[in-house]
Amino acid sequence: MAHRISDSQLNRALHDLPDNAFVMMFGGLSTEHDASLAGYRNICANLLQGDGSAHLKFAIYVGRDGQIFRVDGPDFPASETELRRLQPLSFDELAQLLRNEDAFVFNLLHGTGGEDGVFQGWAEVHGIRGSFGPVLPNSVGMAKWVTSAVAEKFLPGLNTPQTMMVRRGIADRALRDVPLRFGSRWVVVKPGSMGASLLTTKVQADDATTLAARVAEIHRFDDVALVQEFVDGQEYSCGVIEVAGCAEPLPCVRITTGRPFFDHEAKHRPGAAHHTIVDDDLAKDLQCKSADLFQVLGIFGWARFDYLVGADGRVWFLEVNTLPGMMAGSIFPEALAASGRTFSDLIRLLAAAEAATHRNHRVLRYEIGS
Template identity: 45%
Template structure:
């Protein structure tokens, strides 16, 4: 019997477009395996946060069509997701998608889906805290020297003095898709201040990091039947800095699946350790820089991109697995996760 799925897509997020593109690819792949997956509904969260529900095919793909359907308020939409006889597969990226917000809603409202724990998502969305945790848990893993800056307390000259000479990278601390990420080969106070100012309308924390001039790798983690599947590690080859445009423009970067070696085995071990330590759910992706004999941690993603050109589907395909396999693994893991008893009454006498 086919597993019934509701796809949750869009979101009030700076990564709304990534969600839409991933949804189109995931939808096409699931519809290609009707004996295993039945798409029962699509719930679209538009850019303003309104909900649009579709409960029968043909399933909408374009944004202007997704804006149709049955419009619901937040309470009614959450109740429909909770009461639906289906597993909710969330494709909500970034803010209000994989930052702990929807994970908390799912927990409180009893929505069954691939949301995973609140803490895992909240940590993975915070690059600064990720790095602190990774360095503490894994002594052999390096992290770039970094400073977290906020509006009102930012002094570009002081940041440059503290981080020392050399190229810097400026990025939002709690956003994905390499949005608003800038590499400064020869940073000056004015250039650094301008890069940080670009971040603040979208994130009140900017991360300024030393630039590590090495080879960039991405390591997927995937659990199937409670056990890790060793996915191939991918190397990202670009002619310059691998930023937002390079990630999302065809031909700007090459993705090469790396042969097994000491570095790929270390990255996989680091990734699986961090996945377990933070109790991530089913799948994730971890990014690294390899420079000399050192491995530098960049970030984790609890919902890797699932677009047709994304790295994670390539890794899955190399092991003979499909998007349907991924979804069914998420269903299986969610069903096997023990529920916590939350009722414990006690007397208070004072």
Template identity: 35%
Template structure:
């Protein structure tokens, strides 16, 4: 295990990124930006170790080296399995900042392991991670908890259900626009908008088949016309704070994979004034954050129609931290750096009261 010479008040931080996930590339891009931010002069953070999880779910640990590039940490070298890596992490003196997106990093798997081993880091609890990873179940929870929130009319296609045919799709959605998306993948992978016509149905069915190779559930949702907003929340000093809201404008009125990851297809505009509906979105997001028990951060996405009806889309417990991502823009507008955010998380975790796990009782 490595490290660097510390200033007295520097926080030691180790980073975990990569992952056996379709979002591997997104995690690498998040790591690159966070690495750049944390290695900036006077960041208040001293990097200690970098854990790279490769596409085979094996982990390479490298000590941080001055002047090393982010790319230098992105190749396997004598990788070990999770059991060995978890042992290294349990002995790591750095605060572990989790940048694993999607499967096995954001869905409760790593969170459960971290809690069992009492790893010191930003992994958070299992429940909100697992629930947020399933869009359809999170939507059901939110619509039950927040009565003023609507969710799009949704059809769910599972491995065990019969894939919809032309007649079924035309019967339910004929002539209308729908959004087809995976239930549990991020980065808007395979997310596309269609008008349900006989000519388009084969493309819909083809996309559903593609999604089924990566996800147990595919969603066919009624398209909701309106303005998309993203609300970021963080826990600071043990209270939930909403960051600056972002309005998402696209040429075709739809925020898909192309819009999210290709420059020039979207404008992400920081909302300067909190008109009533924005204040409502922020208050609601803070309530959801607290009720589900998110420990550190989450980004909630909504569509607001022209009549100010609110539709909930999804929650992202480990929002993208790429250079041009929404969450870093929210942080910057709120006057907070990535390094300051991690320091807040570390301080909160240091004083967190842990519940007892063992109680001795007799059974006759």
């Protein structure tokens, strides 16, 4: 199945895009607040360096406590101390402001309370234009065990690691079944709906004490912990953007690290991981899989898909990020640059995708007999 569009189609799509002025929302209540803040700083730096023609009108900072602040330029403050000195807004005032401005909103609220359908629903109810996308794909994307089930259902032959759910409240009973399922093999214990590989560790399945401790730590932040078979393989990631109604895969990235796997430290400590753009048959296969998943899951605008490839060449789908990280050194910005596109191009393409979104009729009147 072909997903790429021709250069002439792309150039025509970029030429016909709407106004490049946008508003950015960042920060948030989630555990990924710092990643969002770092992404905001990186985007501002790129825009100041003359990245294309996108213009940031103002930004909206959502504090760790839920307070909202309007951030104006030309020198957009970058530290939390500066940001929290600004005049706070209520949610009602924010909705009215964004409606009145009628500017495209670039959503950079990662994780729970931003990437999981919460702000997507808020934006839809209030009629706010932006990169939020529909509620369902974002909610599914944040629930890793649901994503895997949907992906396997609609893309037969796609491999996903064997996984057990451990819900808060019934953890003791579920954990007793772990060695029955996995024996003494290595497993990965991770949150069901948190990003950035936070609290993700490698444990032996029959190490009951360590397993219980890791799950208890996750349950402080997430209702669901996942115990997943450890797949020893090479990590890959592939971004996808929506261009003129098509799922357009970005160049594929191979990730190498000296860590036991691509964990939180490998992702966020400079020099702990190395990214390589690859263009071989495997990369093309991952690009096709990513574009298919993008369409199957009904994702809006952009996303990043993560995989493991075993020594036998078997491909394992891990998860999707419906709001990829935009920090300096993050995978998605590197792949975007390798495709020859700038952040400004991304904003323009997202705005065009939002403008072309079909709005279904909401009212179908019918009579209910007495």
